[in-house]
Amino acid sequence: MKYELDQAQELSAQIAQAIRDGIMEGSLIVDQRLPSESDLCEQFQVSRPTVREALKRLAAQNLIRTQRGASGGAFVNRLSFEDAYGQQITTSTLLLSMNAVSFETACEARFALERACVALAAQRRTPDQLAAMRAEIHRQSQPGLSDESFCASDVAFHRALVDAAGNPVMSYQLAGAVEAIEPLMNMITFTARKREKIVELHTLIADALEGRDAATTEAVLGQLAEHTLELAREVARMRSKSA
Amino acid sequence: MKYELDQAQELSAQIAQAIRDGIMEGSLIVDQRLPSESDLCEQFQVSRPTVREALKRLAAQNLIRTQRGASGGAFVNRLSFEDAYGQQITTSTLLLSMNAVSFETACEARFALERACVALAAQRRTPDQLAAMRAEIHRQSQPGLSDESFCASDVAFHRALVDAAGNPVMSYQLAGAVEAIEPLMNMITFTARKREKIVELHTLIADALEGRDAATTEAVLGQLAEHTLELAREVARMRSKSA
DNA sequence: AAAAATTAATTGTCAGACATTTGAAGAAAT
DNA sequence: ATTTCTTCAAATGTCTGACAATTAATTTTT
Numbered sequence: 025m026k027y028e029l030d031q032a033q034e035l036s037a038q039i040a041q042a043i044r045d046g047i048m049e050g051s052l053i054v055d056q057r058l059p060s061e062s063d064l065c066e067q068f069q070v071s072r073p074t075v076r077e078a079l080k081r082l083a084a085q086n087l088i089r090t091q092r093g094a095s096g097g098a099f100v101n102r103l104s105f106e107d108a109y110g111q112q113i114t115t116s117t118l119l120l121s122m123n124a125v126s127f128e129t130a131c132e133a134r135f136a137l138e139r140a141c142v143a144l145a146a147q148r149r150t151p152d153q154l155a156a157m158r159a160e161i162h163r164q165s166q167p168g169l170s171d172e173s174f175c176a177s178d179v180a181f182h183r184a185l186v187d188a189a190g191n192p193v194m195s196y197q198l199a200g201a202v203e204a205i206e207p208l209m210n211m212i213t214f215t216a217r218k219r220e221k222i223v224e225l226h227t228l229i230a231d232a233l234e235g236r237d238a239a240t241t242e243a244v245l246g247q248l249a250e251h252t253l254e255l256a257r258e259v260a261r262m263r264s265k266s267a
Numbered sequence: 268m269k270y271e272l273d274q275a276q277e278l279s280a281q282i283a284q285a286i287r288d289g290i291m292e293g294s295l296i297v298d299q300r301l302p303s304e305s306d307l308c309e310q311f312q313v314s315r316p317t318v319r320e321a322l323k324r325l326a327a328q329n330l331i332r333t334q335r336g337a338s339g340g341a342f343v344n345r346l347s348f349e350d351a352y353g354q355q356i357t358t359s360t361l362l363l364s365m366n367a368v369s370f371e372t373a374c375e376a377r378f379a380l381e382r383a384c385v386a387l388a389a390q391r392r393t394p395d396q397l398a399a400m401r402a403e404i405h406r407q408s409q410p411g412l413s414d415e416s417f418c419a420s421d422v423a424f425h426r427a428l429v430d431a432a433g434n435p436v437m438s439y440q441l442a443g444a445v446e447a448i449e450p451l452m453n454m455i456t457f458t459a460r461k462r463e464k465i466v467e468l469h470t471l472i473a474d475a476l477e478g479r480d481a482a483t484t485e486a487v488l489g490q491l492a493e494h495t496l497e498l499a500r501e502v503a504r505m506r507s508k509s510a
Numbered sequence: 511a512a513a514a515a516t517t518a519a520t521t522g523t524c525a526g527a528c529a530t531t532t533g534a535a536g537a538a539a540t
Numbered sequence: 541a542t543t544t545c546t547t548c549a550a551a552t553g554t555c556t557g558a559c560a561a562t563t564a565a566t567t568t569t570t
Contacts, residue, residue: 072556084328115354133436140380304552316524
C-alpha cells in the first residue's frame with residue numbers, strides 16, 4: 025500500500041483515497057484485512073477518529089466491511105453485483121431528481137438501452153425469466169391496482185427483460201436506468217384503457233421472446249416507447265390546461 | 268427530516284441513512300444547509316465523532332459537501348453528471364476486476380449498449396463530436412503509439428460516439444461500461460495490422476455518422492465488436508499455447 | 511474431554527479540548 | 541462617508557484519552 029498523501033485535502037479524504045487506490049490498483053486484494061485502526065494511525069500519523077472517518081468513507085462505497093471482536097478489523101470487500109445495483113439506483117435516482125431530467129430524456133435512454141438487450145434476450149431467455157414476465161403481466165391486468173403498484177410491476181417486468189439478456193454487466197448497467205425512472209412514471213396516472221394497451225404490448229413482447237423473435241420484440245418495444253411518451257405528453261397537456 | 272433510526276446497525280450508518288432518505292425523498296433540497304454537527308448531536312442523541320462519521324459517509328457519495336468557517340456547515344450537494352460519471356467508473360472498474368468478468372461478457376455489454384446509441388447519434392451528432400472522433404482516429408493511426416495510449420484513444424472515440432446521442436442519461440449510464448473495459452483492453456496487444464483494421468472501422472463509423480446513416484453505422488459497429496472479440500480469442504489462444 | 515469462565519484484541523462510542531478557517535461586525539484611518 | 545484593518549464568533553477539522561461491546565482464543569473448571 026502506498027502512503028503518499030496529497031496536500032490541500034482533508035486528512036480523512038487523503039487516507040481514504042490512498043486505501044482506495046490500493047484496492048483499485050490491486051495491492052489490496054479481496055478479503056484481505058487492513059491494518060487495525062491503531063496501526064493505521066501510526067502509519068499515517070493521525071488520530072483514530074481521522075482514520076475512522078476515512079474508513080467510513082470507504083464503507084459507504086461498499087469497498088470495505090468491518091467486523092468487531094478479537095479477529096475483527098476492516099476487510100476489503102468483494103463488490104458484488106448486488107451492492108453495485110444499489111449504488112447505481114441511488115445515484116441514478118438522485119441524478120434524475122436533482123437535475124430536472126425530463127421524462128422524455130429519461131424515457132428515451134431507458135428504451136434505447138433496453139432495445140440493446142433484446143437481441144441477446146431473444147437468444148438466451150430462460151423459461152424462468154419468461155414466467156417472471158408473464159407473472160408481472162398478470163399482476164398488471166388485475167383491476168384495482170394502485171398506480172404505484174402498477175409501475176412497480178412495470179419495473180419488475182422490464183428488469184426481467186433485461187436479465188433475460190443473460191449478461192450481468194448489462195443488468196447492472198441498466199438497473200439504474202430502469203429503476204430510477206419509476207418515480208417519474210408514478211406521476212402518470214394510468215387509466216384502465218391505457219393499462220390495457222400496455223398489458224397488450226407486454227404480452228406481445230413476452231410472446232415474441234418465447235418465439236425467439238428478436239425483430240418483433242424490438243418493434244413492439246419501439247411501440248411501447250412511443251406509447252409511453254405519448255401518455256406523458258397527454259398528462260403534461262392536461263396539467264397545463266388545468267393550471 | 269425524519270429521525271427514525273433502525274436498530275441493529277451502527278449508529279453512524281443509521282444517521283447517514285436517515286439523512287440520505289431525507290435527500291432522496293425531497294425534504295432536504297439542493298444547497299440546503301444541514302443543522303450544524305452539534306445540533307445533529309442533540310437531535311440524534313449521539314456524540315460528535317459519530318455524527319461526523321455519518322457525514323463522511325454521505326460526503327463519500329457526493330451527497331453533501333462541507334465548508335469550514337463562520338457560515339460553513341454541511342450542504343446538500345447537487346449531484347452533477349460529472350460526479351456520477353466518476354462513481355460509475357470506480358464501481359464498474361472494481362466490479363469487473365473483482366468478479367472475474369470475462370472479456371467476452373464485458374465486451375458484449377459494451378457493444379450492445381453502444382449500439383443503442385447509434386440511431387440517436389446518427390440524428391443528432393454535431394460537427395464538434397464528429398471532429399472529436401476524427402481527431403482520435405488520427406491519433407490511433409500514428410505509428411509508435413503505446414498500447415495504453417491506443418486504448419485510451421479508443422475509449423475517447425467511443426465516448427464521443429456515445430455523447431453524440433445527445434442524451435446525458437445515456438452518456439452517464441455508458442461511461443462505466445466504456446471506461447471500465449479499458450484495463451481489459453490493455454491486456455490485448457494490438458499489432459500494426461490489427462490497429463489498421465480498427466482505424467478503418469472507426470473511419471467507416473465516422474463517415475456513416477456524418478452521412479446520418481444509422482443502419483450502416485450499426486452494421487460497422489457490429490463488425491467492430493466481432494473483430495474485437497476475435498482479437499481477444501486470438502490472444503487467449505496464444506497465451507494458452509505458450510503456457 | 512467437554513463446558514464454562516476469563517482474557518485479549520478490536521471496533522464502536524463518548525467527552526472534552528484545541529486548531530483552523532471563514533464570514534461578519536466593529537473600529538480605525540483616510 | 542468610505543475603505544481598510546482588527547477582532548470576534550461560529551463552524552468544521554483534528555487530537556487525546558477513555559470506556560463499552562463484541563468476538564475469538566485461552567484458560568480454568570467440572
